[in-house]
Amino acid sequence: LQGVWGDSTVYQDTCRQCAHPVPCANACPQGAIRVDPKTGARYVDEDKCIGCGLCQKACPWDMMSFDREKQKASKCFLCDGEPKCVKACPAAALTYMPWKDRSGEPARRPTHSYLPEENANQCSVCHG
Known part of the structure; x- marks a missing residue:
């Protein structure tokens, strides 16, 4: 029987690095x-x-952050394939996993429908 925390395995919630169409990119x-x-x-x-x-x-998983000092959006970018969080973990409990499409996982909230016209035009390249 599993309790509230399942089998006690804890996973860091990270950016899903969505495959096309990317909600945050489409909204920008x-x-x-x-x-x-x-x-x-x-x-x-x-x-x-x-x-x-x-x-x-736009992010249905609330993974985007905002740097108030810089007044810029930010998000996990996997540190060019060498994540600092993995290197810094004293228990070696974190592992870098290559990208996989996690966008099919349940969203936390619905996305808004804003899509700039110039971004919609780019989608016609794939969806034409």
Whole structure:
């Protein structure tokens, strides 16, 4: 019988690194959510981010953060494939796992439907 915490295994809740279509990227009017070709991780290009917060509203798993000092969105970007959290864990309890599509997992809340026209036009490349 499993209790409230199941089998006592604890998983860190992380960015799902969604496959296309990426909700946070689709919502960004500046195209600031990019894909790292090395890791497949979605990251925030701070030079393009205007701090509007639409990506935060779009993420159905509430994984986007906001750096109030920089006035920019941020999110886990897997530290270029060498996550600092994994290296810093004194118990070696964290493991870096290569990207896999976790977007099929249940969302915490529905996404909003904002999609800038220029982003919708980009979708026609795949969905034309």
